[in-house]
Amino acid sequence: MNSYILKDWDGNIFISITSEDENKLTEFEQFTHCLAVVKVGDDYLLGWNKWRGRWEIFGGCIEAGETARDCIARECCEELGIQDGDFKYLGMMKFLMMPDYFSSKERIEYGGLFGVSLDDVSIDDIYRQINDRDEIIKLAFYGDVKNKEPIAPIDEKLLEYYKL
Numbered sequence: 001m002n003s004y005i006l007k008d009w010d011g012n013i014f015i016s017i018t019s020e021d022e023n024k025l026t027e028f029e030q031f032t033h034c035l036a037v038v039k040v041g042d043d044y045l046l047g048w049n050k051w052r053g054r055w056e057i058f059g060g061c062i063e064a065g066e067t068a069r070d071c072i073a074r075e076c077c078e079e080l081g082i083q084d085g086d087f088k089y090l091g092m093m094k095f096l097m098m099p100d101y102f103s104s105k106e107r108i109e110y111g112g113l114f115g116v117s118l119d120d121v122s123i124d125d126i127y128r129q130i131n132d133r134d135e136i137i138k139l140a141f142y143g144d145v146k147n148k149e150p151i152a153p154i155d156e157k158l159l160e161y162y163k164l
Contacts (some may be wrong), residue, residue, distance in 0.1 A: 002044040003015075004016070004096075005017070005157065006153060006154055006157050007058065008152065008153040008154050008155070009153065010098055010100070011098040012095060012096065012097050012098055012154065013095060013096040014093065014094075014095055014154045014157060014158075015094040015095060015096060016093070016094045017090075017092065017093050017113065017161060018091055018092050018094070019091050019092075020091070020092035022068055022069065022089040022112065023067070024114050024154045025067075025068040025092055025110070026053045026062070026066075026067060026068060028092075028110045030107070030108050030109050030110050031062065031092075031109075031110045031111070031112075032062060032067075032102075032110065032111060033060060033061050033062060033071070033109070033111040033112075034059050034060070034062060034068050034071040034072040034075065034111055034112040034114060035057050035058065035059035035060060035072075035089065035093070035111055035112070035113055035114070035155070035158065036057060036058045036072050036075070036076055036085075036113075036114045036115065036116055037057055037090070037113070037114070037115045037116075037158055037159055037161065037162035038057070038058060038076075038080065038115075038116055038117075039115065039116060039117045039118070039162060040117070040118045040119075040120060040121065040126075041120040042143055043141040043143045044057075044141065044143075044159050044162075045050050045058075045080075045118070045123075045126070045136075045139060045140075045141060045142075045147065046140055046141070046142055046151065046155075047053070047079060047080075047136035047138070047139055048136065048137055048138040048139070048140070049135060049136060049152075050080050050135065050136075050137045051135065052152070052153060054149075054150040054152050055140065055142075055145055055149060055150065055151040055152065055155075056151075056152045056154075056155045057155045057158060057159070058076055058079045058080060058085070058112075058136070059071075059074060059075045059076075059079075060075040060078075060079075061158060068089075068092060068112035068114075069087060069114075069138060071112070071138070072087055072112065072114045073085065073087065076116065079135070079136050079144040080126060080128065080129065080130060080132075081128075081129025081130050082116065082118070082129075083092070085118075086116060086117070087114040087115070087116050088114060088116065088162070089112065089113075089114055089116045090113040090114060090115050090161050091112075091113050091134065091161065092108075092110055092111070092112060092113070093110065093111045093112070093158075094108065094110055094112070095108070095110075095154075096108055097109050113158060113161060115161070115162030123139045123140065123141070126139060127139055134158070142156075142159065152156040
């Protein structure tokens with residue numbers, strides 16, 4: 001029996017998601033990032049990460065002085081052009097991360113998971129609002145790429161945590 005939720009292609013392990021108080025997330029020394037599951041209508045929105053070559057959900061690293069909510073709001077503004085999202089806190093994720101460009105060592109990281117729903121808009125309309133196209137170079141709905149193109153396994157699992 002596994003003592004974790006999922007192991008991805010890179011060896012990263014999604015250990016758990018808990019209902020830790022959102023306002024205390026940044027008190028965890030290893031709290032590094034926030035992610036957002038984005039719903040549009042009955043589907044999920046994904047972004048193609050040009051550096052990792054796969055579909056992913058949205059988010060990024062927390063910056064000095066930010067709360068978890070500040071981080072996800074900034075990241076979704078940069079990656080999706082969302083100005084005033086009604087972000088729902090879903091929980092604190094715990095990962096065992098393998099060496100990568102952030103660190104040459106295995107390490108435990110914590111992250112905040114949020115969900116946000118957008119009005120039933122087209123991908124083209126969303127794409128026109130993106131401020132930073134350096135990382136996310138195209139958008140798609142999960143239903144259109146599932147079982148057809150590579151989707152980050154942990155990110156695909158995280159979609160399950162945002163139910164309306």
